[in-house]
Amino acid sequence: MTRARVAVARATAVAAAVAAGTAITVLAPPDLAVDAPFVSEGVVGATVSLDYADVTVRQVRAADSIVAFGDVAAAAGTFLVVDVTARPTRETTQFLGVEVVDGEGRLYEPADRAECSSSSDAPAGVDLDAVYCFDLPKDALEGARFRIGRGVAHSDHSGQRRDAVALVDLGLDPATAGRLWDAEDVLELQYGEGASTVLVPSGPATPVPLPVDLGGTDDEEAGS
Numbered sequence: 001m002t003r004a005r006v007a008v009a010r011a012t013a014v015a016a017a018v019a020a021g022t023a024i025t026v027l028a029p030p031d032l033a034v035d036a037p038f039v040s041e042g043v044v045g046a047t048v049s050l051d052y053a054d055v056t057v058r059q060v061r062a063a064d065s066i067v068a069f070g071d072v073a074a075a076a077g078t079f080l081v082v083d084v085t086a087r088p089t090r091e092t093t094q095f096l097g098v099e100v101v102d103g104e105g106r107l108y109e110p111a112d113r114a115e116c117s118s119s120s121d122a123p124a125g126v127d128l129d130a131v132y133c134f135d136l137p138k139d140a141l142e143g144a145r146f147r148i149g150r151g152v153a154h155s156d157h158s159g160q161r162r163d164a165v166a167l168v169d170l171g172l173d174p175a176t177a178g179r180l181w182d183a184e185d186v187l188e189l190q191y192g193e194g195a196s197t198v199l200v201p202s203g204p205a206t207p208v209p210l211p212v213d214l215g216g217t218d219d220e221e222a223g224s
Helices: 003-027 030-035 174-182 218-223
Strands: 038-043 047-049 053-068 071-088 093-095 097-101 120-122 128-136 145-149 164-169 186-190 200-202
Touching: 038 047, 053 145, 053 164, 071 093, 071 120, 071 145, 071 174, 097 128, 120 128
Parallel strands: 038 164, 053 186
Antiparallel strands: 047 053, 053 071, 071 128, 093 120, 097 145, 145 164, 186 200
């Protein structure tokens, strides 16, 4: 190959690289990645550690109706009830971004009915026990995940830019989702005692099996 042809080949390669770089910049602007929330994933029963809080989904249940102090709330679909413990690790934190994300990416806010939790806050080092109730249609149960953060959960999550959020797989496979939809349970909620407790659930309600065997603690085993 002559020197002239080599020079032309190099120029063509450089031009192609520049063009490719330009295309990448247009399709995936760097600021989109920088502004996106930092998502930490988990499962029911396991603690997700964020840089400002530890979050644990304790259990997941379903009910057609929820009762609290004589107030009865009936679901248009079914209530997916998510019991959560959140412990701020740095400062008093308000958890404003609470939602369920279904398998299609649709977002559902918690129902502010029958004393279910909506947004909650707690000081550093104190467990916040909350019960979030989501009125979901049948096709939203399978593959649903629970998302929580301190930023407001707008549809584009713009209130959670560059912040940490927890995303918990609720273990709702097709069989479990179908069983929850068919259940006809009533869940009674009552206020618990203690400043760190928002709501204490009392059954009955149809539970979702934990995806992991949590076992007992060393103290529990020693005392048995």
